[in-house]
Amino acid sequence: MYRRDFLTLFGLTLMGIVNHACGDNSQEYAEASNKKRIVVIGAGLAGLAAARELHRQGHEVVVIEARERIGGRIWTSLKWTDMPLDLGATWIHGTQGNPLTSLAEQIKAKRLITSYGRTVTYNTSGQVLSKAEEVQMENLRKKVFKILKQTQNEEIDVSIRQAIQPLIRQLDKSSEAYRFINFILSAEIEQEYSGSTQSLSVQWYDSDKTFSGDDALFVQGFRVIPEFLAQGLNIELGQVVKEIRWDQSPIEVITQKAEFIADHVVVTLPLGVLQSKSVRFIPELPRSKQNAIAKLGMGVLNKCYLRFPEVFWSVNVDWLEYVSEKPGEWTEWVSFNHVANMPILLGFNAADRGREIEAWSDTQIVASAMEVLRKIYGVGIPEPTDYQITRWATDPFSLGSYSYNPVGSLPRMRHELAAPLKGSVFFAGEASEESYFGTAHGAYLSGMRVAKEILKV
Numbered sequence: 001m002y003r004r005d006f007l008t009l010f011g012l013t014l015m016g017i018v019n020h021a022c023g024d025n026s027q028e029y030a031e032a033s034n035k036k037r038i039v040v041i042g043a044g045l046a047g048l049a050a051a052r053e054l055h056r057q058g059h060e061v062v063v064i065e066a067r068e069r070i071g072g073r074i075w076t077s078l079k080w081t082d083m084p085l086d087l088g089a090t091w092i093h094g095t096q097g098n099p100l101t102s103l104a105e106q107i108k109a110k111r112l113i114t115s116y117g118r119t120v121t122y123n124t125s126g127q128v129l130s131k132a133e134e135v136q137m138e139n140l141r142k143k144v145f146k147i148l149k150q151t152q153n154e155e156i157d158v159s160i161r162q163a164i165q166p167l168i169r170q171l172d173k174s175s176e177a178y179r180f181i182n183f184i185l186s187a188e189i190e191q192e193y194s195g196s197t198q199s200l201s202v203q204w205y206d207s208d209k210t211f212s213g214d215d216a217l218f219v220q221g222f223r224v225i226p227e228f229l230a231q232g233l234n235i236e237l238g239q240v241v242k243e244i245r246w247d248q249s250p251i252e253v254i255t256q257k258a259e260f261i262a263d264h265v266v267v268t269l270p271l272g273v274l275q276s277k278s279v280r281f282i283p284e285l286p287r288s289k290q291n292a293i294a295k296l297g298m299g300v301l302n303k304c305y306l307r308f309p310e311v312f313w314s315v316n317v318d319w320l321e322y323v324s325e326k327p328g329e330w331t332e333w334v335s336f337n338h339v340a341n342m343p344i345l346l347g348f349n350a351a352d353r354g355r356e357i358e359a360w361s362d363t364q365i366v367a368s369a370m371e372v373l374r375k376i377y378g379v380g381i382p383e384p385t386d387y388q389i390t391r392w393a394t395d396p397f398s399l400g401s402y403s404y405n406p407v408g409s410l411p412r413m414r415h416e417l418a419a420p421l422k423g424s425v426f427f428a429g430e431a432s433e434e435s436y437f438g439t440a441h442g443a444y445l446s447g448m449r450v451a452k453e454i455l456k457v
């Protein structure tokens with residue numbers, strides 16, 4: 001009853017079902033017979049890129065999306081009307097040769113550049129690092145990355161934490177050097193790769209490629225890209241996919257309120273969602289794909305935006321860094337004063353610390369952030385007038401921020417994740433990209449790859 005009821009209720013609006021359910025042998029069907037009926041699951045960058053390309057090539061495409069919005073992990077908040085803020089991806093990382101730069105140029109989206117060259121780093125007691133501390137930090141950084149590089153050549157893979165354990169063991173836990181190492185691991189590895197250093201593979205954590213050039217953010221928010229890609233597409237919001245019956249023709253995709261049929265399906269479910277098994281594949285996915293899903297890691301990066309009545313921090317910087325007492329807590333901050341002339345600070349927490357803090361109440365999170373800011377800028381600083389906080393690890397349609405390579409994973413697993421099933425079900429999404437995983441451009445490129453794969457069938 002469930003299936004038929006929904007067919008009747010939603011059938012007319014659903015591409016694919018119209019042809020199938022009406023048994024329509026008319027000229028209209030004949031004209032469309034070389035068209036493929038394609039269901040794309042997920043309206044994030046991967047899904048929208050694939051759908052746009054396939055639609056442009058004349059196929060009948062419907063995008064089905066669980067949330068009541070498009071964009072997925074690109075999510076611009078318009079809560080503060082004078083400043084769109086990105087709760088998911090913020091930057092085009094490396095603007096040169098980046099396909100997102102070309103899209104941004106096509107739509108003339110205004111961008112601003114933030115620079116690591118404009119960074120100030122504070123020690124645990126809230127003082128700007130002295131020259132001696134800077135030198136100490138730089139020496140430790142060199143030691144850490146030298147050890148990581150050396151360990152990469154060993155046969156047995158270990159975690160980053162394990163690799164630098166001999167260095168850490170020599171240090172007193174209350175020493176500045178110990179805190180500096182934790183700072184380096186958080187700021188330069190966990191915040192970038194989203195996995196914990198206890199879990200990140202020393203051999204593969206940095207197996208990704210990067211584009212050169214600046215980091216650019218969008219004045220109107222990253223949403224301008226998904227909004228552009230979505231133009232003219234048939235997108236069904238609020239459709240939570242529950243089941244994919246894939247070893248048959250046509251394929252059936254069953255959501256909590258409708259059924260879709262298709263010749264081809266593009267799956268762009270985030271790795272965290274695939275790992276949770278909240279979407280059932282019937283029959284089960286091949287072992288190699290299940291193994292890749294289980295072995296790759298889904299990490300966490302959370303944001304806390306604080307808005308103040310006025311700016312009380314250093315004005316000419318983009319990045320504020322803090323060598324925290326508790327490893328990884330509020331180590332990285334972005335100021336929106338220099339780049340956008342707004343009294344807004346953005347604090348990050350990643351990996352295990354990000355997961356732990358995500359479970360706190362908003363009040364606790366803001367209080368903890370303010371404790372750090374008071375340590376740096378004094379007890380007299382104003383309370384924030386408002387805040388915006390993300391909780392990506394517990395978001396049911398993401399279950400994490402982006403993927404990383406833990407110990408036990410191999411880069412080829414991303415190919416196994418990407419491999420199509422019987423030339424009918426195709427896999428995209430940032431986690432399926434060997435070279436650019438964990439990024440918005442990786443998601444976009446994966447969508448373009450899948451479109452090509454389908455066009456070849």
Ligand SMILES: Cc1cc2nc3c(=O)[nH]c(=O)nc-3n(C[C@H](O)[C@H](O)[C@H](O)COP(=O)(O)OP(=O)(O)OC[C@H]3O[C@@H](n4cnc5c(N)ncnc54)[C@H](O)[C@@H]3O)c2cc1C
Pocket residue numbers: 041042043044045046047064065066067070071072073074087088089090091092093239240241242268269270273279301302303390392396397398400401402428429430431437438439440441443
């Ligand atoms: C906090 C944060 C900061 C980031 N910063 C950057 C950055 O600055 N630069 C950068 O390049 N990258 C960044 N990223 C990474 C980037 O956002 C992602 O890699 C990219 O957006 C992923 O796109 P996707 O299409 O693969 O997945 P998604 O955008 O997650 O799309 C998948 C879609 O599937 C939907 N879905 C899930 N379950 C179901 C279901 N059962 N049924 C139907 N639909 C479902 C989801 O709602 C979602 O819309 C960041 C990510 C986060 C979270």
